[in-house]
Amino acid sequence: MPDLAVLGLPIANPVIVGSGLLTDQERNIRRLIEKGAGAVVTKTIHPSPPTGLDERILRLPVGMLNSTTYSKRSVNHWLGVLRSFADDGLPVIASVHADTPAELAALAADVEATGCRALELGISCLNEEDGLDDDNPDRVYAYTAETRGRTSLPIAVKLAIGEGLHDRVRAAIAGGADAVTLSDTIAGAAVSPETGTLELGGVFGYSGAGLKPLVLAAIWQLRRRGFDLPILASGGVGSGRDVADYLAVGANAAQVYTALHTDMYDTLQRILAETRDLVGPGGRAADPTATGQAPADATATGQAPADATPRGQAPADPASPEPAPQGATA
Numbered sequence: 001m002p003d004l005a006v007l008g009l010p011i012a013n014p015v016i017v018g019s020g021l022l023t024d025q026e027r028n029i030r031r032l033i034e035k036g037a038g039a040v041v042t043k044t045i046h047p048s049p050p051t052g053l054d055e056r057i058l059r060l061p062v063g064m065l066n067s068t069t070y071s072k073r074s075v076n077h078w079l080g081v082l083r084s085f086a087d088d089g090l091p092v093i094a095s096v097h098a099d100t101p102a103e104l105a106a107l108a109a110d111v112e113a114t115g116c117r118a119l120e121l122g123i124s125c126l127n128e129e130d131g132l133d134d135d136n137p138d139r140v141y142a143y144t145a146e147t148r149g150r151t152s153l154p155i156a157v158k159l160a161i162g163e164g165l166h167d168r169v170r171a172a173i174a175g176g177a178d179a180v181t182l183s184d185t186i187a188g189a190a191v192s193p194e195t196g197t198l199e200l201g202g203v204f205g206y207s208g209a210g211l212k213p214l215v216l217a218a219i220w221q222l223r224r225r226g227f228d229l230p231i232l233a234s235g236g237v238g239s240g241r242d243v244a245d246y247l248a249v250g251a252n253a254a255q256v257y258t259a260l261h262t263d264m265y266d267t268l269q270r271i272l273a274e275t276r277d278l279v280g281p282g283g284r285a286a287d288p289t290a291t292g293q294a295p296a297d298a299t300a301t302g303q304a305p306a307d308a309t310p311r312g313q314a315p316a317d318p319a320s321p322e323p324a325p326q327g328a329t330a
Contacts, residue, residue, distance in 0.1 A: 018255035063208020086115030101146035144175025212236030240274020
């Protein structure tokens with residue numbers, strides 16, 4: 001097996017299946033791993049997921065809108081499934097969220113007890129009934145630090161690109177995150193040609209190929225600014241070229257999700273084959289000097305840059321803010 005790992009999980013390749021409807025079933029997760037996925041992230045587990053919402057997906061010419069939130073399967077169901085995965089030694093990352101930091105921390109402790117080996121904190125979903133108008137550093141720090149206080153598992157915090165991203169990444173680091181996943185969906189909308197109103201009834205999460213240039217830029221900027229923690233890229237992966245591009249700007253692995261809504265297993269295997277052809281069996285960028293990774297004076301992996309404030313405070317970025325895509329969620 002290649003010497004490659006994310007969140008402490010040895011993985012066969014850098015292609016990870018991201019969290020979503022397709023990973024809400026045990027059989028799908030097992031089959032995706034059988035087909036060669038380096039790892040799979042579960043649908044987000046939540047103690048009290050919203051009910052009564054009209055949760056749907058809408059395919060667009062480029063990408064997809066979705067109004068979905070969290071798994072409707074019970075926590076006890078998921079704990080049993082995660083225990084089964086752990087018993088079989090499968091590379092599964094549990095995506096988790098809750099209504100409060102304390103509830104999320106308690107859920108993380110329960111997940112750790114199953115033998116699951118890694119967590120992704122799905123704290124940036126914008127599809128809840130009240131939306132996510134202010135995903136700020138204080139909020140990111142609160143959820144991350146409370147969870148870190150209850151579990152020793154490696155944690156990736158899933159964030160959306162957009163305004164204040166560097167401050168939110170600093171907050172995740174200060175709270176004890178081991179990695180970040182970029183990006184969660186961003187706010188998107190489509191107009192129905194029949195009615196002239198918004199499809200799905202409002203503004204919801206956009207994913208797909210349109211995200212890739214934005215996420216590439218965000219990762220490149222983080223590396224240029226000296227952030228050295230592991231980054232799991234997520235946004236618009238539909239080919240091995242996309243995976244290679246993310247590795248080239250400094251990502252440690254790439255998540256694929258939206259593309260798998262068409263011919264899930266065949267699409268995954270195609271992406272895996274293309275990735276092997278482009279980056280080799282080790283799943284690494286061919287020329288590390290051209291990856292845009294952190295400069296030589298950057299801090300050690302998983303540590304906040306030198307200008308970050310100590311743990312216990314939401315860090316602020318004294319430098320000029322990075323450009324943010326217009327209309328992207330915070």
